[in-house]
Amino acid sequence: MEIKNKCDIVSDLLLGYADGVLTDTSKEFVSSHIQTCDKCKEKLSNIVSDIKAEKEDSQELEIDYLKNVRKKITKKNKFIIIIGSILMLVVTLNIMIFINYNMNANKIEVFLKDSITEEEMKEIKNAILMQDSKAEITYISPEDAVKNAIQTFENAGYLEAANGFNIERDKSRFPASYKIKTKVENIEKIEHVLMSFEGIRTMRSSTIIDPYLFFINRLSI
Numbered sequence: 001m002e003i004k005n006k007c008d009i010v011s012d013l014l015l016g017y018a019d020g021v022l023t024d025t026s027k028e029f030v031s032s033h034i035q036t037c038d039k040c041k042e043k044l045s046n047i048v049s050d051i052k053a054e055k056e057d058s059q060e061l062e063i064d065y066l067k068n069v070r071k072k073i074t075k076k077n078k079f080i081i082i083i084g085s086i087l088m089l090v091v092t093l094n095i096m097i098f099i100n101y102n103m104n105a106n107k108i109e110v111f112l113k114d115s116i117t118e119e120e121m122k123e124i125k126n127a128i129l130m131q132d133s134k135a136e137i138t139y140i141s142p143e144d145a146v147k148n149a150i151q152t153f154e155n156a157g158y159l160e161a162a163n164g165f166n167i168e169r170d171k172s173r174f175p176a177s178y179k180i181k182t183k184v185e186n187i188e189k190i191e192h193v194l195m196s197f198e199g200i201r202t203m204r205s206s207t208i209i210d211p212y213l214f215f216i217n218r219l220s221i
């Protein structure tokens with residue numbers, strides 16, 4: 001009777017004992033009892049293993065949750081990286097198109113008289129640079145002009161016409177010229193300034209209004 005009563009008391013205390021929340025007196029009472037009572041000892045070991053299993057379960061749940069969160073973050077990151085890359089590509093392509101356009105789409109060709117002096121050629125260059133200090137000025141000699149003509153026919157597939165040229169013989173038929181690359185807004189100003197030069201035979205300017213069209217044309221060449 002006394003023993004059975006002790007077992008009931010210990011049974012009530014076992015959970016607290018396993019959790020380690022008992023007072024020292026209760027703890028001593030339980031531990032001395034389970035040394036002599038196999039039934040209570042077994043109950044305790046069951047409770048301990050139950051608690052252990054519960055803890056592991058909750059840990060696993062936590063890990064699953066963390067894995068899910070990480071997966072979601074990774075997916076989000078991938079999405080952000082892809083969208084970011086596309087945006088970067090579009091921006092870069094547009095910048096390239098506009099740089100290319102501004103550098104190359106607008107040009108003035110200034111054909112020079114054979115009688116032009118070196119002094120006047122210098123003055124023409126300076127007058128252009130006064131309007132646009134970043135203008136790209138290329139001198140094209142009569143020989144270069146013949147070569148360009150040959151190249152043009154070759155590129156177009158008219159090899160017969162290309163072969164019909166002779167640089168030494170034909171250079172007298174081609175004028176020297178300046179090719180000026182500038183921004184579209186400078187073309188009119190530059191043409192106006194150059195009108196007063198005696199040594200200029202004629203001028204020709206070309207602009208392409210649509211940067212994208214210009215870019216596509218260049219790609220297809």
Ligand SMILES: [Zn+2]
Nearest residue numbers: 007037039040
């Ligand atoms: Zn007992």
